Amino acid sequence: MKVKLTSACGLLLAGAVVVGLGPSSALAQETLKFGVVGPMTGPGAQWGLAAAGGVQIAAKEVNDKGGLKVGDKTYRIEVIPYDEQYKAAVAVSAMQRLVNQDGVKFVFGPVSSAGTLAVMDIVKDTKTIGITGAYSSKALNKSNPYMFRVYSVASDFAEPMVKWLKKNLPATVKRVAIINPNDETGWDSDKLLSELYKKHDYTVVGKELYERSVRDYIPILTKLLAEKPDLIDVGTAPPGSAGLIVRQARELGYKGHIVKIGGSGPRQIIEGAGKEAAEGVINYLPSDEQNPGYQRLSDAFKAMTGNQMNPLLVNWYDGAYILMAAIQAAGTVSDTDKVRQSFAKVLPHKSVLGGTIRLGGESMYGIDNAFLTPNYIGVIKNGDVVTVGTAE
Amino acid sequence: MLALSLQIVLNGLTTGVVYVLMALGFTLIFGIMRVVNFAHGELYMAGAFAVTVLSGGLSWPHLPAILASVVLVGLLGAALQRLLFSRVIGNEFNCMILALAVSICLQSLALIVFGPDEIGAPRPVTGVVHLGPAVIPADRLFVGAVAIVLLVAFYLFLNKTRLGLMMRAVAQDPEMAALHGVRPNLIHTAAFAVGSMLAGAAGALMAPIYTVFPYMGELPMMKAFIVVVLGGLGSLPGAVIGGLMLGIVESAFATMLGSTVAALVAFAVVVAAIAVRPEGLMGRRA
Numbered sequence: 001m002k003v004k005l006t007s008a009c010g011l012l013l014a015g016a017v018v019v020g021l022g023p024s025s026a027l028a029q030e031t032l033k034f035g036v037v038g039p040m041t042g043p044g045a046q047w048g049l050a051a052a053g054g055v056q057i058a059a060k061e062v063n064d065k066g067g068l069k070v071g072d073k074t075y076r077i078e079v080i081p082y083d084e085q086y087k088a089a090v091a092v093s094a095m096q097r098l099v100n101q102d103g104v105k106f107v108f109g110p111v112s113s114a115g116t117l118a119v120m121d122i123v124k125d126t127k128t129i130g131i132t133g134a135y136s137s138k139a140l141n142k143s144n145p146y147m148f149r150v151y152s153v154a155s156d157f158a159e160p161m162v163k164w165l166k167k168n169l170p171a172t173v174k175r176v177a178i179i180n181p182n183d184e185t186g187w188d189s190d191k192l193l194s195e196l197y198k199k200h201d202y203t204v205v206g207k208e209l210y211e212r213s214v215r216d217y218i219p220i221l222t223k224l225l226a227e228k229p230d231l232i233d234v235g236t237a238p239p240g241s242a243g244l245i246v247r248q249a250r251e252l253g254y255k256g257h258i259v260k261i262g263g264s265g266p267r268q269i270i271e272g273a274g275k276e277a278a279e280g281v282i283n284y285l286p287s288d289e290q291n292p293g294y295q296r297l298s299d300a301f302k303a304m305t306g307n308q309m310n311p312l313l314v315n316w317y318d319g320a321y322i323l324m325a326a327i328q329a330a331g332t333v334s335d336t337d338k339v340r341q342s343f344a345k346v347l348p349h350k351s352v353l354g355g356t357i358r359l360g361g362e363s364m365y366g367i368d369n370a371f372l373t374p375n376y377i378g379v380i381k382n383g384d385v386v387t388v389g390t391a392e
Numbered sequence: 393m394l395a396l397s398l399q400i401v402l403n404g405l406t407t408g409v410v411y412v413l414m415a416l417g418f419t420l421i422f423g424i425m426r427v428v429n430f431a432h433g434e435l436y437m438a439g440a441f442a443v444t445v446l447s448g449g450l451s452w453p454h455l456p457a458i459l460a461s462v463v464l465v466g467l468l469g470a471a472l473q474r475l476l477f478s479r480v481i482g483n484e485f486n487c488m489i490l491a492l493a494v495s496i497c498l499q500s501l502a503l504i505v506f507g508p509d510e511i512g513a514p515r516p517v518t519g520v521v522h523l524g525p526a527v528i529p530a531d532r533l534f535v536g537a538v539a540i541v542l543l544v545a546f547y548l549f550l551n552k553t554r555l556g557l558m559m560r561a562v563a564q565d566p567e568m569a570a571l572h573g574v575r576p577n578l579i580h581t582a583a584f585a586v587g588s589m590l591a592g593a594a595g596a597l598m599a600p601i602y603t604v605f606p607y608m609g610e611l612p613m614m615k616a617f618i619v620v621v622l623g624g625l626g627s628l629p630g631a632v633i634g635g636l637m638l639g640i641v642e643s644a645f646a647t648m649l650g651s652t653v654a655a656l657v658a659f660a661v662v663v664a665a666i667a668v669r670p671e672g673l674m675g676r677r678a
Contacts, residue, residue, distance in 0.1 A: 041606070042508070213611050219646030219651070219654070220647070222647050240510035252520070271511065274515070276518075305507075
């Protein structure tokens with residue numbers, strides 16, 4: 001095992017690096033600050049680090065090319081990441097600090113649903129552009145036009161995935177058990193997945209909500225496995241927790257299918273579950289790991305932090321470029337009303353992976369503030385993740 | 393129903409013995425030095441990282457890696473006592489604040505060195521063992537067996553060795569022990585080391601069961617606190633009974649009613665214990 005200065009510290013320092021180094025420094029005249037609010041520590045850290053990493057890589061690329069030209073001025077991008085610890089109260093503190101002390105008008109995050117719902121009023125009252133990673137359907141609504149979402153969420157890709165399961169798993173797979181964290185994110189996922197599985201003629205034989213601090217899932221698995229499910233969906237469990245659920249289910253003798261229709265992190269599932277137990281787990285993927293664009297970002301993230309990249313980083317990276325394009329189209333870094341209206345002008349946008357990102361959401365949320373990103377389905381095979389289809 | 397009941401009890405016992413290990417170290421340090429060691433969870437985390445580095449990074453066999461981890465955490469505990477806690481012994485409030493500060497420092501240090509990712513430690517054994525209609529993962533059975541060996545060793549140490557006798561003497565009456573030639577400073581260091589070793593052992597044993605990350609000690613620390621309040625702060629038999637009881641109660645409620653209810657019940661039991669029997673099940677009335 002290498003002893004290394006890793007992700008959280010690396011990324012927090014990287015904000016300064018992005019600003020201070022590179023040929024851009026001499027050319028760019030003013031600074032444009034982007035905040036990031038995500039869990040940089042704890043079980044959801046992979047998702048927060050992906051958010052910070054994606055924005056920082058995009059910012060560094062732009063700075064290295066001379067900065068972001070808006071009107072007749074050129075700006076260096078400064079990225080300020082804060083840890084929300086997957087706690088609503090901490091997310092509020094981070095957002096207040098960004099808005100009131102750091103003077104930030106553009107914030108990526110919060111990543112958590114609870115954190116996002118807690119900062120909705122701050123975003124609206126201060127006219128700050130928020131680009132959240134929240135899965136909750138309540139994160140977007142027409143009364144708050146300043147909040148956007150950076151990627152497709154379960155309500156976008158869950159049904160295509162359930163249809164994929166119906167088509168590709170044996171017809172004998174009928175009984176489904178669902179496990180989710182006991183919070184806003186988990187409740188939404190629980191409701192959505194239950195409805196979808198029932199709609200597609202599965203029987204939901206058990207549902208469990210667990211506290212995020214729990215590491216021992218044997219008791220809840222004991223109860224669920226007594227119902228003899230053919231398929232367990234670990235929903236929005238963080239990847240590390242999902243890995244433990246997978247392993248402990250296998251240890252209790254469960255031989256059925258395991259699927260994760262929710263926050264992605266197949267590499268962390270393999271790490272937590274072990275290669276053998278993770279074999280065959282079906283994952284929602286926000287990106288295709290075999291794509292050359294993915295490899296380029298993965299290398300950049302590894303160079304920055306020494307760690308493996310979470311697939312969600314691709315969405316945050318694309319999101320950063322979409323925001324910068326919207327700012328350029330608006331021709332202002334201060335009038336956020338003009339910037340939010342510009343998203344419709346710059347989308348569709350071509351993803352670094354080649355797919356198309358569209359703006360949508362009105363039919364579900366009453367407002368077109370969701371970035372609809374391409375979705376993939378991956379299966380863990382021999383300790384690796386193989387893309388087997390799309391969930392469009 | 394019988395199978396489920398047996399499964400619940402087995403799940404509870406395997407979790408409970410680890411709670412006992414954690415709580416024994418915690419209550420030993422309190423009983424002898426009156427230090428509420430909030431850094432106990434980080435000693436658990438240190439044991440987990442040590443075994444992960446030794447058995448994973450350096451490919452040591454698992455048992456020597458566990459033993460070395462226990463010794464390393466013991467040395468860390470002794471160093472903390474000599475360098476820091478020895479300066480504030482006697483002032484319970486300062487000890488508590490110092491322990492909190494040490495806890496945060498150790499977490500941050502682990503974050504800098506290892507990063508926030510959850511790491512998997514190599515597993516000593518794999519597979520499952522069938523006990524009648526119940527199933528128990530082999531690695532948990534291994535943890536339970538090693539934990540019981542450690543508990544027996546700890547009992548023999550306290551009751552059959554001179555150092556153990558001196559520790560008990562200091563815990564019961566430090567002034568009288570000093571009058572009989574027992575050096576309190578030496579006993580304090582030894583007790584902190586032994587208490588730390590127990591936490592380190594719990595961490596080293598649980599590392600392959602769960603994942604390893606800098607904040608992994610928070611929950612076991614909380615559990616140790618519940619156990620010692622339940623069993624009686626400073627009472628070693630109380631820690632054993634409290635730990636096993638908590639393990640089984642949690643297992644039963646988590647299985648039947650979910651983990652949220654199990655957490656609620658654990659704390660409700662503590663509230664009831666404080667209200668009805670403040671000294672705990674086996675504690676001495678002040």
